[in-house]
Amino acid sequence: MFTLHVQYFAILREQRGLTQETLTTTAATPTALYAELRARHAFTLPADRVRAAVNDEFVAATVLLRDGDRIVFIPPVAGG
Amino acid sequence: MTRETLTVDLTAMSFRISSAVLDSTALQRALADERAGACVTFEGWVRNRNEGQPVLSLEYEAYALLADKEGARILAESREKFPILSAHCVHRVGLLQLGELAVWVGVTAEHRGAAFDACRYIIDEAKARVPIWKKEHYASGTTAWINCATRGDFAGDTR
Numbered sequence: 001m002f003t004l005h006v007q008y009f010a011i012l013r014e015q016r017g018l019t020q021e022t023l024t025t026t027a028a029t030p031t032a033l034y035a036e037l038r039a040r041h042a043f044t045l046p047a048d049r050v051r052a053a054v055n056d057e058f059v060a061a062t063v064l065l066r067d068g069d070r071i072v073f074i075p076p077v078a079g080g
Numbered sequence: 081m082t083r084e085t086l087t088v089d090l091t092a093m094s095f096r097i098s099s100a101v102l103d104s105t106a107l108q109r110a111l112a113d114e115r116a117g118a119c120v121t122f123e124g125w126v127r128n129r130n131e132g133q134p135v136l137s138l139e140y141e142a143y144a145l146l147a148d149k150e151g152a153r154i155l156a157e158s159r160e161k162f163p164i165l166s167a168h169c170v171h172r173v174g175l176l177q178l179g180e181l182a183v184w185v186g187v188t189a190e191h192r193g194a195a196f197d198a199c200r201y202i203i204d205e206a207k208a209r210v211p212i213w214k215k216e217h218y219a220s221g222t223t224a225w226i227n228c229a230t231r232g233d234f235a236g237d238t239r
Contacts, residue, residue, distance in 0.1 A: 010141050010213035011225040044230045053211075056145040072143060072211075076227035079140070079171055079212035080124045080183050080203060 001026055002067035004033070011075050012050075015043050030054070031061045034073055049076055092166040093159065095151025097142045097212075099174050102181040107170065116165050116188035120195040122203050124183035126176045130226075134219035140173045140182065143211040147171070154205045162198040164189040169202055171212055 007020045016037075027033035030052035037043065051074040052059050058074075065071065104123055111119055126138050155167045165188045172182050185202050189195040214226045 007143075009143050009211070010215070011228045013141075014225075045228060046230065049228075049230075053143070053146050056149065058146070058150075072146070074143065074146075074211050075213060075225065077207075077209065077211055078214040078226035078228075079142075079210050080207035 002065070004065060005068070005070045006033075006037070007070065007072045009072065009075070011045065012043060012073055016041050028064055029062050030059065030065065030071060030073070033065065033071065034061075037073075045075055050074060093152070093155040093168065095148060095155055095169045096171075097144050097147055097173055098170050099172070102170055102172060102184055104181055104184055107168070107184055107186060111166060111168070111186050111188050113165055113188050116190065118189050118192040118195040120187050120189075120192070120199040122183075122185040122199050123181055124203070126178050126180045126182055128178050130216055133216075135178070135216050136219055137178070137217045138176045138182065139215040139217065140171070140176065141213045141215070142171065142173045144173075147210050147212055150210045151206060154202055154209065157205070158187070158198040158201050161201065162189070162194040163191075164194050164198045167198055167202060169206060171206070171210070173212070 001024050003022060003024050005022050008016045008018060013019055025033060025036060027036050031047060034047050034050060052061050053072045053074060054069050108121055128135055151169055155169065158167050168186045170184045176182055185199050187195045187199045215223055216226060217223050
């Protein structure tokens with residue numbers, strides 16, 4: 001078990017009802033964590049539509065998370 | 081490299097997220113450069129329709145820390161790919177009304193070809209890569225996060 005800080009934006013922020021939370025998890029990767037959160041909060045976006053950022057950098061969905069990481073799941077972007 | 085040249089190089093690129101209204105005249109004036117023979121700017125405006133639905137207003141939200149980094153990377157790429165003098169991009173966040181300026185790109189170059197190409201590159205990459213999201217508010221009273229529709233939005237609850 002380790003502690004992660006998760007920030008939510010846009011559609012995920014609305015579906016979670018929070019902008020951020022700190023949680024303990026056994027999820028070792030962004031993929032595993034997203035699956036856990038999606039199941040818990042009924043996020044509509046499937047995992048393959050979401051990118052991950054750790055400590056404000058894009059990462060591969062399979063990167064190993066470390067205690068204290070700040071993670072953001074990025075829904076499909078739509079600037080402009 | 082003289083000190084003056086170094087200063088110019090350091091200020092020749094900027095990407096920023098703004099919660100304040102954008103003033104395209106002021107933004108363009110800041111590009112003034114006697115070395116430049118071309119200035120190309122792009123303005124993205126809030127449009128009153130999307131995919132057939134009347135739109136009343138737009139809401140933009142950004143993951144600012146990563147948006148700034150990715151935006152800066154795009155501008156740096158544009159300077160590697162095209163012989164330009166400067167490249168700048170500003171994107172609004174918050175609630176915007178019809179006709180408001182949502183995104184502004186400005187590029188200067190010695191010649192127009194590079195300025196056009198770089199401006200196009202920057203806006204296309206920014207739309208595809210920078211973590212900014214757009215929520216449309218429709219005349220029907222509904223809203224939608226653009227590009228985030230899933231089958232469930234149309235086919236009922238899929239849970």
